[in-house]
Amino acid sequence: MAETHLLPRDPQAVLIGILRPALAATWPAVKVGATLPDPIPTRCATVRSDGGPMVDQVQTVARIGVNLWAPSEADAFDMAAVTEKALLGSVDGLVVLGMTSVSGPVPIGEAIQPAKHIYMTFEAVLAGSTG
Numbered sequence: 001m002a003e004t005h006l007l008p009r010d011p012q013a014v015l016i017g018i019l020r021p022a023l024a025a026t027w028p029a030v031k032v033g034a035t036l037p038d039p040i041p042t043r044c045a046t047v048r049s050d051g052g053p054m055v056d057q058v059q060t061v062a063r064i065g066v067n068l069w070a071p072s073e074a075d076a077f078d079m080a081a082v083t084e085k086a087l088l089g090s091v092d093g094l095v096v097l098g099m100t101s102v103s104g105p106v107p108i109g110e111a112i113q114p115a116k117h118i119y120m121t122f123e124a125v126l127a128g129s130t131g
Helices: 011-024 073-088
Strands: 031-033 044-049 059-070 096-108 116-127
Touching: 011 031, 011 044, 011 059, 011 073, 011 116, 059 073, 059 096, 073 096, 073 116
Parallel strands: 031 044
Antiparallel strands: 044 059, 059 116, 096 116
């Protein structure tokens, strides 16, 4: 009989998979990924995993940073509201076991383009996957 091991999930991939369709439902041209695209589009989001502990053999707590860029500060805050709703509503008891908003949305002053930048952080409790 083969042994089954539970592997930690890729937190970035899980959250990008949740966030991309949520943002695209309102802004179809939005780019969502782990890195900032080049050239930078008018509206985009990046999801970064900042690590986090394994709770036990089947659960990981992922610390997540989400960056949002939009044409105006109001647009960026709209994206932040959709982001928060999508991530906090993603708890399904199978993959996402818990989700907490830790900080944000916080406007970031430095501009890499004319777009406005918002930063948010979350903690996600993710179940392991079989592999």
